[in-house]
Amino acid sequence: MMREKINTAADFVRTKIDFVPEKAVILGTGLNSVAEMIENPVIIPYEDIPEMPISTAPSHEGKLIAGFLKNTPIIILQGRLHYYEGYSMQEITFPIRMLKNLGIKEIIITNAAGSLNKDLQPGEIVLLHDHINFMGTNPLIGENDPTLGERFPSMNEPYDFDLIKEAELIARKNNFTVKKGVYLAVTGPSFETKAECLMFAKFGADLVGMSTVPEVIVAAHAKMKVLGISVVTNLSNIFHQKEHSQEEVRANAKQAKDNLVCLLENMLSKK
Helix, strand or coil, X not given: CHHHHHHHHHHHHHHHCCCCCCEEEEECCCCHHHHHHCEEEEEEEHHHCCCCCCCCCCCCCCEEEEEEECCEEEEEEECCCCHHHCCCHHHHCHHHHHHHHHCCCEEXXXXXXXXXXXXXXXXXXXEEEEEEECCCCCCCCCCCCCCCCCCCXXXXXXXXXXXXXXXXXXXXXXXXXXXXXXXXXXXXXXXCCHHHHHHHHHHCCCEEECCCHHHHHHHHHCCCEEEEEEEEEEECCCCXXXXXXXXXXXXXXXXXXXXXXXXXXXXXXXX
């Protein structure tokens, strides 16, 4: 039963840490360096956590890092799980369930995304204010456990408005720019065709990627506050003819490192 698996995983993590975490962050492709912020980290490989799927995507370390940031107890998931890895929707969102069980009420979910909007350039940080689920499925399909959340959770505000405003304020105070946009999720692992990107843009999407939306749906189901952050790592092929690569994605993610670290550090340590 899902609830028993969640309890088993969370109970194991509790044996490794002596505090109750308050906030969490999931790191997307090319964003592993953010984990360096943690003071006196406790590092737990995913493979050591009972019932926890293992991350197989390139550049995803697959580690749970627990510790403190300016006296705030937090957990960082260094590497996420993707539907294209062959896992079920329930498996890729299992970490969200575990974090909720551990006491997390507020989560920051980051990703690397391709831009469908010429005003969003590689290296820029975009705060998500909404999303489009184009993955053809939903992590809540199947029997609902009311102890985990209600049958039909509202998605009227999947990304917390107050957290978005806080992030914008932090950016202004530290003299860098963040933008806002709508993220569209596809399954991958192939990159999108030009025709698909043109269609997505007409849907109203500003960004496209292969993650985040299932995690946000489950976080909403679990009544967790979510801040979604995309780092633009490439322009979609609406704007050019060259092939995409993981090297391009990681290189452009690095451009945002300093501002992203500043943003996350302030958001995670804010009481």
